[in-house]
Amino acid sequence: MSKAKRLMELIITVNRKRRFTVKELADEFHVSTRTILRDLQELSELGVPLYSEVGPHGGYRILQERLLPPIAFTEREAAAVFFAVQALRHYSSLPFEMETSAVLNKFYSYMPEDVRGRIDQMRDRVDFITPVRQAQSPYLSVLLDAAIGQVVLLVEYATRQQRGQREIQPIGIYTREGLWYCLAYCYLRKSFRVFRCDRFESAVPSDSPPLDLHEVHLGNKEELTRLEGDSVYLYAELSQEGVEACEADPCPVPGLHVRHDGTGCLEGYVAREDLSYFASYFVGLGKHAAVLQPPELRAGIRQLLSELMAQYTEEQS
Template identity: 45%
Template sequence: MQKSQRLIQLMMMINARKAFTVQELANEFGISSRTITRDLQELSELGVPVYSVQGRGGGYRLLQERMLPPISFTEGEAVAIFFACQSLEYFSSLPFGEGASSALHKFFHYLPADVKGRIDRMKNRVAIYSPYRQMSPDILQTLLHAIMDRSIVTIGYRSSKGVQERNIQPVGLYASSGYWYCPAYCFLRKEMRQFRADRMLSAVMNPTMESREDIERQTLLDKPEKSQLEQTVLLLELTEKGIWQLDTHARFAPYIKRNEDGTGTAAVPIAAEDLNLYVELIWALAEDVKIIGPTEAVAQIKQKMKAMFLMYENER
C-alpha cells in the first residue's frame, strides 16, 4: 500500500475510534510500530488533532473536534454545497457557531481555479434569502448540543403570560421564515410543545434531570397527531388577492374553491385548539380574507378590530 493511501485509511480509522494504541494500529496495517508512530506524527503536522495519553493504559486519543478524511466532489456537487452553505449566511444566528462560515472558506479555498471562477460569476446572482430575525446563537448552540447529547435544557421562556422557567427535552431544531423552532417535551406542561428560539431569554444544560427514552426516539418527522382532538372548520371568503395570498400556503391551499368572478371560499378543517393561531394568520391579511365561522373566530376578529379602533380613536 502506498504511503498516501495508508495515511488516508489511517485518518479514517482513528476518526472512528475514541482511543487507540500504536500496537493496535500496527497490527491492523501489518506494519511496524515505528512506522505507525511516524505516520501519526505526520498526520498531527497536517492538522489531525491527535494527542498522546501517558501512563498505564495510555495510547492516543483525538480531540473532540475531529478531522474528516478527504472527500471527492464533482463540479455540480461542489457548486450545490457552496450555495447551500452560503444560504446560511442570511440567517442572523446559527446553531453551528463559526463552523458554517469556516467550512465554506476552507471548501472554496481548495476548489480548482476554474470552478472558483464559475462560482464567482454566480455570486450575488443566486441566493436563498431568509428574513432577518434577531436571536441568540449561544441559545441555538445549547439546544443543538442538547439534541446531540440527549440532555435536558432549562430555559427562560417569554410568552404572552410573562417569563417562565421551563425544563425541556428538545426533539429537534428547524428554521421557517427566518425563525428557529424547537419542538420539545415540556416537563412543566407534561406534553410536547413548540418553542421559538427568539423567545428564549436563556438556555443552560440541566444535568440533574434524566431524559425520557420515548422522547429520545422522536424526530422532526414525528408530528403531533391532532385527528383525535376536537375538530372545527374555519370558513373563509376570499377576494382575488386573498386567493393569491393563500394559494401558496400549505395550511389553506388544498381547501380553496374558486368562483367564476375570481373570488373564492375555503372550508379549512383544523384542531379546535389551533383556532387562535389561524385567526392571527387571517388577521394579517386584512380585508382580503373574511372569516365566516365559527362564531368564536368571528368574535376574536371583532375584538381585535375594536382594540385597534380604540388605539387610534383619540389620534388627530
C-alpha cells in the same frame, strides 16, 4: 496498498477506534511499527488530534474533536455545498455560526482559481431571500444538543405578556421566515409546545429526568398536533387564494389539506393562549379564510375587526 490510500484508511480507523497502539495498527495494515509511527506523525501534521500516552498500558488516543477523511468533490458538488451554506448568511443566529464560516472559507480557499471565479459570478446571481431579523437566538446550539442528547433544560422564557422559568425537553429546532423555533415538551403545560428561540433568556441543563422521546422528532411532529392541557380545536375553510397564502406564509396549525379543486382547510389543536395570534393571522387572510371553530377564535376575529373599523371610521382631526 499505496501510502496515500493507507493514510486515508488510517484516518478512518483512528476515528473509529479512538484508542489504539502502534502494534495494533501495524498488524491491521500489515506494515512495520516504524511505518505506522511515520504515518501517525504525518496525520498529526495534517491536523488529526492525536495524543500519546506513556506507560505499560499506553498507546495513542484521538482527542474529542474528530476529523473526517478527505472527500473528493467535483466542481459542481463543491459549488452546491458552498451555496447550501451561503443560503444561511442572512440569518442573525445559527447553531454552528463559527463552523459555518470556517466551512465557507475552507471551500473557497482550496478551490482552483477558475472555480472561485465561477462562484464569484454565481454569488451575485443566486440568492436565498430570508427576512432580515434583528432578534438574536444565542441558545440554538444548547437547544439542539439537548434535543439530540434527550436533556431537560431549565429556561428563562419571555413572551409579550409574561416572563418566567420552566423546564422543557427540546425535540428539535427549525427556522421559518427568518425566525428560529424550538419544538419541545413543556413540563409546565404538560404538553408539546413551540417556542420562539429568540425569547429564551437563559438555558441550562436541569436535574430532572428526561422523558423517553427518542421516537419523537421534527419529521413526525404532526402526530403531536393534539396538545394536552388548555388547547382548542381549530378548523378553517380556505379558498384557492387562501391555500396559496398559507403555503407562502405557513400557519402554525399543523394540518393544511388541499383539495383537487385547489381549495382546502386548516385543522389542528392549538394552545388557547395563542388565539389572539390566530385572530390576527386569519384577519390578514381576509375573505379567503372562514374560521368555523373554535367559537372563542371567531369572537376574537370579530373583536379585532370591530377595533379596525373604529380606527378607520373615526373622523380625522
